Amino acid sequence: MQPLPLSYYQNDDVVFLAKDLLGKKLCTNINGQFTSGIITETEAYCGRNDKACHANNGKRTKRTEIMFQEGGKAYVYLCYGIHNLFNVTSNVNGLADAILVRAIQPVDGIEIMLERRNKSKLDKTLSSGPGTLSQALGIDRNFYGLDLTGHDIWIENSTTKIAHSEIVESTRIGVDYAGEDALRPWRFYIKNSIWVSKL
DNA sequence: CTAACGATTCGCT
DNA sequence: GCGAATCGTTAGT
Numbered sequence: 001m002q003p004l005p006l007s008y009y010q011n012d013d014v015v016f017l018a019k020d021l022l023g024k025k026l027c028t029n030i031n032g033q034f035t036s037g038i039i040t041e042t043e044a045y046c047g048r049n050d051k052a053c054h055a056n057n058g059k060r061t062k063r064t065e066i067m068f069q070e071g072g073k074a075y076v077y078l079c080y081g082i083h084n085l086f087n088v089t090s091n092v093n094g095l096a097d098a099i100l101v102r103a104i105q106p107v108d109g110i111e112i113m114l115e116r117r118n119k120s121k122l123d124k125t126l127s128s129g130p131g132t133l134s135q136a137l138g139i140d141r142n143f144y145g146l147d148l149t150g151h152d153i154w155i156e157n158s159t160t161k162i163a164h165s166e167i168v169e170s171t172r173i174g175v176d177y178a179g180e181d182a183l184r185p186w187r188f189y190i191k192n193s194i195w196v197s198k199l
Numbered sequence: 200c201t202a203a204c205g206a207t208t209c210g211c212t
Numbered sequence: 213g214c215g216a217a218t219c220g221t222t223a224g225t
Contacts, residue, residue: 043206045206052206053206054206061221061222062221062222063220063221063222077206077220077221078205078218078219078220078221079205079206079207080204080205080207080208080217080218080219081204081205081217081218081219081220082207082208082217082218082219083207083208085206085207087206100206102206125208125209129207129208130206130207131207131208132207132208141220172206173206173207174205174206174207175206177204177205177206178206197207
């Protein structure tokens with residue numbers, strides 16, 4: 001399967017993309033260790049008029065800079081001093097949109113992921129949460145700015161097609177500081193999946 | 200330079 | 213269910 005092309009990420013509708021990414025396969029290849037999982041939960045962050053977004057209203061800092069570049073890159077940042085959170089950037093140069101991937105269903109390299117997570121058996125705690133899925137896939141801040149059409153990290157279509165009726169929407173997690181923008185229904189996950197951070 | 204804080208997780212009660 | 217862990221980023225002095 002081919003990585004999704006650059007054009008896929010240039011879409012100006014970040015909410016559409018957040019939903020469309022559900023069911024697709026997120027893959028990493030680190031020193032020959034191939035791991036992947038089906039994206040089961042996402043959140044949309046828009047660079048305009050969304051106080052939950054780090055790059056809201058043109059807030060350019062060293063950290064947010066990558067979101068202003070053309071879409072299709074990895075935005076990884078450290079949260080609570082402990083966790084690496086992985087986002088897909090989208091839209092065209094100058095418009096800072098991103099999709100946070102919050103959970104995956106493990107597919108390839110499960111033994112490798114268990115080892116990275118210091119776990120012995122496979123259950124939802126392996127990769128259902130934005131910090132834990134990054135650890136399972138080996139994503140850290142070295143991935144900041146990496147091209148998602150390259151060979152280290154990429155996203156590809158899978159045989160799993162998610163019908164619109166199979167998508168549950170809710171408010172985003174942990175963004176209470178965003179005031180009324182915290183009420184936007186911009187979190188999406190696959191109905192009936194156990195690979196979700198929180199019901 | 201300093202201080203406050205976070206798009207979370209884990210372990211303990 | 214609750215609180216600690218833990219450090220880079222950010223904005224302000």
